[in-house]
Amino acid sequence: MRLSTMLLSFGLLFPVSFGVVAADTQKLTLTGSSTVAPLVLDLGKRFEKQNPGVRIDVQAGGSSRGLADARSGLADLGMVSRALKPDEADLTSYVLALDGITIVLHKSNPVTALSNEQIVAIYTGKITNWKTVGGKDLPITVVNKAEGRSTLELFLQYFKLKAPDVKAQVVIGDNQQGIKTLAGNPGAIGYVSIGSAEYEEEDGTPIKLLPINGVAATVANVRNRTFPLSRPLVLVSRAPATGLTKRFIDFAQSRQVYDLIQEQFFVPVAR
Amino acid sequence: MSPSRAEAWLSRSLAWVAGSAVALLALIFLFLITESLPALVDGHWLRFFNSSGWFPSAGEFNLWPMLLATVLATLGALVLAVPMGLASAFFVSFCAPPRLADMYQRLLMLLAGIPSVVYGLWGLTVLVPMIAEVAPPGASLLSAILILAIMILPTVALTSDAALRAVPVSYWRGGQALGLSSQTILLKIALPAARTGIFTGILLATTRALGETMAVLMVAGNVVQVPGSLLDSVRVLTANIALEMAYATDAHKASLYVSSLLLTLVVVMIVALGRRLEARS
Amino acid sequence: MKTMSPRRTHRLTDHVLATFVWLTALSVAGFFCWLLVDMVSQGFDRLSWDFLTSEPERSGRRGGIAPMLVSTVAVLIITFVVAIPLGVATAIWLSEFTRTQSRPAVAIRFSLDVLAGVPSIVYGLFGSAFFCVWLGMGYSLLAGGLTLACMVLPILIRTTEAGLAAVPADWRQGASALGLTRWAALRFLLLPAAAPAITAGLLLGIGRALAETAVLLFTSGYVDRMPASWLDSGRVLAVHIFDLSMNVTGGDKAAYGTALVLLVLLLLLNGLAMALTDRWLARRIVQA
Numbered sequence: 156m157r158l159s160t161m162l163l164s165f166g167l168l169f170p171v172s173f174g175v176v177a178a179d180t181q182k183l184t185l186t187g188s189s190t191v192a193p194l195v196l197d198l199g200k201r202f203e204k205q206n207p208g209v210r211i212d213v214q215a216g217g218s219s220r221g222l223a224d225a226r227s228g229l230a231d232l233g234m235v236s237r238a239l240k241p242d243e244a245d246l247t248s249y250v251l252a253l254d255g256i257t258i259v260l261h262k263s264n265p266v267t268a269l270s271n272e273q274i275v276a277i278y279t280g281k282i283t284n285w286k287t288v289g290g291k292d293l294p295i296t297v298v299n300k301a302e303g304r305s306t307l308e309l310f311l312q313y314f315k316l317k318a319p320d321v322k323a324q325v326v327i328g329d330n331q332q333g334i335k336t337l338a339g340n341p342g343a344i345g346y347v348s349i350g351s352a353e354y355e356e357e358d359g360t361p362i363k364l365l366p367i368n369g370v371a372a373t374v375a376n377v378r379n380r381t382f383p384l385s386r387p388l389v390l391v392s393r394a395p396a397t398g399l400t401k402r403f404i405d406f407a408q409s410r411q412v413y414d415l416i417q418e419q420f421f422v423p424v425a426r
Numbered sequence: 427m428s429p430s431r432a433e434a435w436l437s438r439s440l441a442w443v444a445g446s447a448v449a450l451l452a453l454i455f456l457f458l459i460t461e462s463l464p465a466l467v468d469g470h471w472l473r474f475f476n477s478s479g480w481f482p483s484a485g486e487f488n489l490w491p492m493l494l495a496t497v498l499a500t501l502g503a504l505v506l507a508v509p510m511g512l513a514s515a516f517f518v519s520f521c522a523p524p525r526l527a528d529m530y531q532r533l534l535m536l537l538a539g540i541p542s543v544v545y546g547l548w549g550l551t552v553l554v555p556m557i558a559e560v561a562p563p564g565a566s567l568l569s570a571i572l573i574l575a576i577m578i579l580p581t582v583a584l585t586s587d588a589a590l591r592a593v594p595v596s597y598w599r600g601g602q603a604l605g606l607s608s609q610t611i612l613l614k615i616a617l618p619a620a621r622t623g624i625f626t627g628i629l630l631a632t633t634r635a636l637g638e639t640m641a642v643l644m645v646a647g648n649v650v651q652v653p654g655s656l657l658d659s660v661r662v663l664t665a666n667i668a669l670e671m672a673y674a675t676d677a678h679k680a681s682l683y684v685s686s687l688l689l690t691l692v693v694v695m696i697v698a699l700g701r702r703l704e705a706r707s
Numbered sequence: 708m709k710t711m712s713p714r715r716t717h718r719l720t721d722h723v724l725a726t727f728v729w730l731t732a733l734s735v736a737g738f739f740c741w742l743l744v745d746m747v748s749q750g751f752d753r754l755s756w757d758f759l760t761s762e763p764e765r766s767g768r769r770g771g772i773a774p775m776l777v778s779t780v781a782v783l784i785i786t787f788v789v790a791i792p793l794g795v796a797t798a799i800w801l802s803e804f805t806r807t808q809s810r811p812a813v814a815i816r817f818s819l820d821v822l823a824g825v826p827s828i829v830y831g832l833f834g835s836a837f838f839c840v841w842l843g844m845g846y847s848l849l850a851g852g853l854t855l856a857c858m859v860l861p862i863l864i865r866t867t868e869a870g871l872a873a874v875p876a877d878w879r880q881g882a883s884a885l886g887l888t889r890w891a892a893l894r895f896l897l898l899p900a901a902a903p904a905i906t907a908g909l910l911l912g913i914g915r916a917l918a919e920t921a922v923l924l925f926t927s928g929y930v931d932r933m934p935a936s937w938l939d940s941g942r943v944l945a946v947h948i949f950d951l952s953m954n955v956t957g958g959d960k961a962a963y964g965t966a967l968v969l970l971v972l973l974l975l976l977n978g979l980a981m982a983l984t985d986r987w988l989a990r991r992i993v994q995a
Binding site: 216218219220296301319323325327328332335338339341343 | 659
């Protein structure tokens with residue numbers, strides 16, 4: 156029974172070949188926003204290379220999970236994709252990067268700019284056809300984000316809307332779902348992260364970014380803070396960080412990781 | 427150990443193992459009920475059907491539109507997948523030359539293993555835009571039904587095929603001896619003989635469709651509303667849980683667990699219904 | 708007497724039915740080709756030996772998927788090492804040691820059917836609360852494998868039981884007339900006869916296990932490093948595909964490449980399952 160012997164020996168060796176974790180390995184656990192997670196993964200890898208014996212474990216779960224885990228101590232740091240609210244002041248936050256949000260249309264849409272009032276009218280269902288705002292005779296497909304997401308909260312806050320006011324035709328969960336929905340529907344309108352949208356536009360995806368209030372939606376404008384709709388991506392901890400946690404935060408906020416941040420299409424914060 | 431004692435020992439240990447299945451189910455129910463309790467005990471359970479809509483931030487938790495969407499999407503998928511799944515099983519066993527049948531069967535097995543994400547991606551980038559051209563928004567009950575049908579078809583096909591293969595040769599020989607045509611034997615003798623297995627397959631497919639999350643989330647549009655037509659955007663219960671669980675606290679979270687409980691209860695009802703139908707035929 | 712495939716002796720002659728059957732087969736095959744072409748056109752050029760053996764870089768947009776492959780195989784090993792013995796044992800008990808209508812058997816069969824139908828997201832929530840938190844395994848391959856085992860067990864049990872039940876009664880009578888013990892009858896006669904059903908159950912189980920995303924995200928986690936032990940968190944292929952396509956900007960090509968790798972893995976595992984059941988079980992029965 157050669158096959159079974161092979162399998163058996165593989166099974167026995169497997170745990171051994173896995174290797175034994177070094178006794179003095181230090182571990183840092185981060186949980187939270189899936190927007191921030193890929194960036195922190197990259198940061199963690201570079202940090203691990205520079206600090207052998209250290210492990211940075213990143214789990215997803217959403218910004219609220221990040222906050223809860225940081226509070227309860229289940230995670231060393233929480234990843235949150237927005238600024239902290241007043242009732243979260245017991246936590247310490249460290250800004251990693253900025254992320255701008257803008258309105259995105261399909262490339263074939265002749266409309267090049269929308270005023271804030273028009274955007275509000277479209278999102279509350281008062282304007283339902285593109286010809287009303289100077290576009291083609293095409294029904295508007297409003298794309299909105301699902302409840303609880305920081306992007307939605309930012310959007311509602313800026314345009315002074317409440318969640319039940321929005322009349323959407325499609326509700327999405329993640330950024331990429333939004334971009335793919337927009338790219339597939341000439342009559343769609345939605346809001347996504349500027350960095351991702353810029354990348355996709357350059358890559359050939361048929362979308363285009365609209366300016367908000369006359370300010371062009373570019374990563375540069377987010378960096379010089381002229382763009383009105385942006386949010387910070389932060390790490391939060393229960394108490395001011397010390398030890399390994401502090402070393403990691405200092406690393407994450409330093410200039411040497413600007414390239415990683417920019418690769419994620421976020422905006423490093425000028426220091 | 428004497429043979430009978432060994433057998434008794436075997437019987438008892440196997441019984442314990444089997445009992446763990448019931449234990450697991452009980453555990454899952456216990457878990458769901460415990461988490462749903464906060465939303466159920468204050469006598470407000472009616473709000474799950476009376477509220478003006480699903481607005482968690484305002485404390486409105488009407489589950490009805492989503493429950494309806496789930497049921498409609500599943501039924502629609504079954505209407506497509508059951509005939510086509512059975513036809514696929516016939517194809518493999520009767521219509522195709524052996525090589526082709528083998529390839530087709532492997533194809534079905536592959537389709538059964540593709541992650542929902544991939545189906546969802548295809549749906550989002552190919553199917554939805556196609557529907558959007560005819561009738562925006564494209565992401566709709568129809569796209570959900572189509573994607574679900576594709577996903578459950580292999581299950582129906584593979585289990586039906588296994589069931590048909592298990593029909594004893596004597597049945598076929600008997601039919602031939604009576605001078606019946608192959609098709610008559612298939613439809614009037616083999617199919618009824620294999621019906622338990624086929625039924626199990628359909629049941630499996632139904633519950634799979636009920637529980638599918640990722641793919642439907644990507645193509646159905648996710649607007650909480652009672653659909654007026656196939657082309658309206660809908661949100662199914664599973665997609666709702668996936669979208670909101672990570673961001674929910676307290677009452678909202680408990681309400682999401684209530685919807686999970688509701689779904690599981692629907693599964694229980696379907697299984698019970700299946701038993702009844704089986705007993706009657 | 709093995710049940711003979713009717714393929715060679717019977718062909719459907721009715722045109723309507725045959726047309727419908729062929730049309731169905733063509734559309735299913737057509738859809739699959741459509742899907743495959745879509746996947747290959749976007750993901751093929753990412754495939755290389757490097758892709759399979761190196762770690763991901765830049766959140767997976769570059770580099771490879773080696774840790775994901777290892778995590779996936781590890782989780783599958785746990786799933787089936789747990790599910791196969793438990794599953795076959797339960798099926799044997801249901802089929803051989805109880806009367807069909809006895810209370811315990813009915814209750815267990817009912818529970819199994821419900822378990823097979825419970826939505827994956829409920830398993831994800833349950834697995835996370837029970838294995839990760841309550842039993843303290845945290846995000847780990849072990850928790851992921853055990854949760855998947857719970858999902859795969861009902862399918863395995865029901866198909867195996869159906870296979871055992873389909874064995875003709877005179878086989879069992881013949882065995883006891885020959886003085887075989889229950890165990891010997893099982894080992895040499897009944898299980899081999901049920902081999903096709905067991906295979907079907909295994910294949911369905913493997914397919915389900917490889918395809919699950921949400922469940923594994925909640926239980927075995929998101930960490931994309933090569934796991935160092937069973938209790939380590941690890942990202943499986945399905946979760947990686949999800950992250951690359953839905954979360955990471957510019958991750959589409961890598962997502963499709965990973966999906967292609969998953970398909971190949973699926974083919975290999977299916978082949979392995981069929982070869983193993985054939986070798987250990989079906990061959991024991993001499994064809995009539």
